[in-house]
Amino acid sequence: MRIPGRWVLGDPVDEQGQEIDPWQFREGRHLDLRGPLRFLQVHPGCALDFSIAGSAIPVVHGRVVSVFERLKLQQQVQFLPAQVEGESGPYFVLNVLRIIRCIDDARCEEVLYWKPEDGRPDKVGQYRNVAGLRIDPSLVGDAHIFRPWGWRVVLIVSDNLKQALEQEGLTGLKFTEV
Template identity: 65%
Template sequence: MDDMSTPGRWHLRSPVDARGQRVDPWQFKKGQPLDIEGVIRFPVNPTGIALEFTLASFLIPVVHRRVVALFERLGLQKEVQFIPVEVEGQTEPWFTLNVLQIIRCIDDARCEEVLYWLPEDNRPDKLGQYRNVAGLKVDPAKIGDAHIFRPWGWKVVLIVSEHVKRALEQEGITGIKFLEV
């Protein structure tokens, strides 16, 4: 999660292209490599302390180059794609973290609450998918050896292994908060 408790922190807004036009934010949750043409920019409002991990609008992860270097040292290049971006007011390299795996692993029985899209919701495109998940819990047996992924049906969440969590904490990456699932 994005640690919102940092006083004076920045907030990244919706991504735009070089002309200031909105970039499709949902493409970053598909779990597949992206071929991005042109520059993606993230406006900052309010400005403040830059964090090395931030969830921009639409929960798009934006990370500092230190996160990229750490993931490379951990050998996670096949599980993520780092897309260079520009962040308003910053000269250092920043990246969106595009997670390349979606795993069907939510343990409905252990979650606090799970709601599904139903026929009466009049959303045939979402029928049978998760509408809400509270108190998310996953089935570890379904995860295998994945170190970072999004759960199928609830792609607003990023899940990392204990190994990655410890590495991020030891590296002192700012802006990140963990919840056990």
């Protein structure tokens, strides 16, 4: 939202306009979806190469796909064809296939967990909030892009991938060291 005049994309729908479960894109698994996903512009504006649509779904232009292909990182992601209302360019949902347990609680600014008194027994012991995210890089291995276990609202990329994306001059990206 930091880019003035940028578009805002909603949650995905299928070719018939039926809503698609947006949470499945955070599960770190290969998805078998039929037909291209469609995204409406909730707020029309300037197209971006990298956008976060409703429910934290990464929507990327084909230029992003080219970077992953050049770096031979296709095994770490799945690119699902997508159509963005009013745009002809090739767009894709970036489905990240790795979830890694790597959050370094002690180095984060604040970590809150769901407790029994919060009234959500299904979430007790899970992260409720993570501020100032920090990870333990020794737990990442050879991953160049992943979501951290327990806090899948963010994407983490390696320095090599970050540099390649920046060199491509892609719009909509923002990096914060973790």
